[in-house]
Amino acid sequence: MARLPEPSERYSCGVTMSTAGPKPTIGLTTISRTVASLAVGVVHTLERAVVGDGRVRTARGNAWEAVCADRARADQRAELDRLVAELAAARAAARDRQPVA
Template identity: 45%
Template sequence: MSTIAPERDITAVPRAVITFSARLFGQLQRALVDEKGIATAQSNAWDAVCADRARAAERADLRARLRRP
């Protein structure tokens, strides 16, 4: 008669440690850093939009300078 041992998930402990660490880091960041200093998806997206606009303005300026006689 054979008994089958229950399967063990070897990733459970590392996932729990990573989850706990990420939450702890987030709480520490909010406690130690001003809210404006914390990067969010919205602030990252806005920074990208501003950078795209700045690059477009630089390209337009360069094109205008190159077209002048």
């Protein structure tokens, strides 16, 4: 029975190719990303120092604040709808009470 060639032997054509790509260079995007990353780190450290570890804003905290704000807006909207309905009812009642000439 014939032996199967190894994967490295299967596609050998006698030519050796280099797999090393071009040497990476530092560009403007790399510098910008580095500066942005450092700035985020500084802001995060400063926030921890100023407000304390227990009061640092988190995604969960931001989401809860958004939920509370949505509930407050819904309550205000419901109160406004109730007031408008009361005014409309009072206006209709006043119109009904006026004597017809």
